Amino acid sequence: MEQAGAWWMAWRDAGGEARAEAEIALLIERAVAGDHSAFEQILVRYERRVLTLAWRLLGKLEDAQDASQEVFLRTFRFLHRFDRRRPFEPWLVRMTVNVCRDVGRKRMRDAGVALNPETLESAPTGTDPHSEFTSAEDRRMLHGLLRELPEKERTALVLRDLEGLSTAEVAEILGSSEVTVRSQISKARLKIRKAVERMK
Amino acid sequence: MRCHHSEDDLALYVESDLSWARHCEVEAHLPECEACRAFVAELRESQAVFKSLRAEMVSAAALSEVRKRVLAEVAVSHGRFAWGRWLYAMAGLACVVVAVVVARYEWRRMDTPAKPLVIEAAQVEPSDGPKPSAKPTTPALRATRPFQGGEKPKQQVVMKLLTDDPDIVIYWLIDQNGG
Numbered sequence: 001m002e003q004a005g006a007w008w009m010a011w012r013d014a015g016g017e018a019r020a021e022a023e024i025a026l027l028i029e030r031a032v033a034g035d036h037s038a039f040e041q042i043l044v045r046y047e048r049r050v051l052t053l054a055w056r057l058l059g060k061l062e063d064a065q066d067a068s069q070e071v072f073l074r075t076f077r078f079l080h081r082f083d084r085r086r087p088f089e090p091w092l093v094r095m096t097v098n099v100c101r102d103v104g105r106k107r108m109r110d111a112g113v114a115l116n117p118e119t120l121e122s123a124p125t126g127t128d129p130h131s132e133f134t135s136a137e138d139r140r141m142l143h144g145l146l147r148e149l150p151e152k153e154r155t156a157l158v159l160r161d162l163e164g165l166s167t168a169e170v171a172e173i174l175g176s177s178e179v180t181v182r183s184q185i186s187k188a189r190l191k192i193r194k195a196v197e198r199m200k
Numbered sequence: 201m202r203c204h205h206s207e208d209d210l211a212l213y214v215e216s217d218l219s220w221a222r223h224c225e226v227e228a229h230l231p232e233c234e235a236c237r238a239f240v241a242e243l244r245e246s247q248a249v250f251k252s253l254r255a256e257m258v259s260a261a262a263l264s265e266v267r268k269r270v271l272a273e274v275a276v277s278h279g280r281f282a283w284g285r286w287l288y289a290m291a292g293l294a295c296v297v298v299a300v301v302v303a304r305y306e307w308r309r310m311d312t313p314a315k316p317l318v319i320e321a322a323q324v325e326p327s328d329g330p331k332p333s334a335k336p337t338t339p340a341l342r343a344t345r346p347f348q349g350g351e352k353p354k355q356q357v358v359m360k361l362l363t364d365d366p367d368i369v370i371y372w373l374i375d376q377n378g379g
Contacts, residue, residue, distance in 0.1 A: 036275075040271060043267055043271070051266055065265060065269075068270075069266055069270050072266075073274070076274050142249070143253070146253075161215070161250060162250075162251070167217055182217055183208070185211070185212065185217065186208040186209075186211035186217075189211040189212075189243065189246070190243075192246050192250050193211075193242055196246035196249050
């Protein structure tokens with residue numbers, strides 16, 4: 001556990017991130033003491049990260065919004081239990097993954113609903129060498145493919161390739177070994193490769 | 201694959217997820233193997249396409265809706281919490297008041313001396329037979345007066361036992377000669 005914390009800290013840019021951690025620690029302290037504006041600042045700071053991750057994991061914005069709401073309500077409820085000596089973001093990411101797992105299981109029977117591109121904002125793709133692949137239609141297909149992956153493969157892949165965490169960090173969040181995570185990631189990447197070949 | 205490197209290894213290699221030793225092995229192998237090189241190129245391409253999803257962001261409206269919902273829920277639960285806190289405080293206060301009242305009552309009860317079992321004794325002449333003493337005397341028990349010496353007087357002692365119940369009085373006739 002200590003090692004994982006060290007990985008997270010190493011992953012960050014030392015100066016700025018340390019300052020950010022100090023700030024968030026202060027906000028948490030105030031929020032735990034009952035300061036609502038401090039909790040709101042935490043919410044504002046992490047809402048995009050949480051909603052984007054939830055949306056990538058669940059593939060449906062409405063579900064992602066429900067999951068994000070639940071994540072922040074749990075944060076509000078259990079913030080006093082958070083160990084302030086440890087980085088906050090992995091704690092939040094782990095909670096997001098767990099909530100998404102619960103939501104995903106609850107709605108497993110729901111028919112796959114395609115993402116609504118209207119609700120998405122895409123970064124300009126003019127400089128992207130693969131922009132020919134990333135039309136709204138292709139993105140929809142990629143999201144569809146992501147949804148079809150087994151839950152564990154999808155989570156590992158999203159955390160590693162879209163969220164940019166290391167395999168060690170992913171293993172820590174998922175509570176499994178690095179070997180297992182590597183296996184899940186490699187399987188998922190091979191499936192993505194096949195799908196992209198089909199898209200051509 | 202037509203060589204000893206598995207597809208899994210190559211899928212990890214493209215994102216540097218292999219151990220350093222394994223990574224070096226694959227790297228040394230690639231110039232010699234056309235099939236693996238092609239496979240790695242395809243993987244790199246598919247990874248680039250997949251990673252283009254990173255550029256997608258949820259809209260400000262979607263974020264704002266979540267924030268609104270969370271803050272509304274937090275305000276409600278905070279109100280509930282505050283109300284609950286008051287409720288607990290009042291209940292605690294009530295418990296303290298009840299405890300104080302009970303303790304005070306008990307204290308007073310213990311402070312008031314309980315009516316003791318009074319044992320009175322009166323000396324009677326043996327010939328007279330047992331005769332209840334009409335005049336209660338205190339201290340309660342005088343039946344065990346020390347023997348003053350000389351010949352023991354042949355006397356009988358009547359003990360009157362007074363209980364809490366005024367209707368119950370017990371008389372006890374004692375022969376001082378050991379009878």
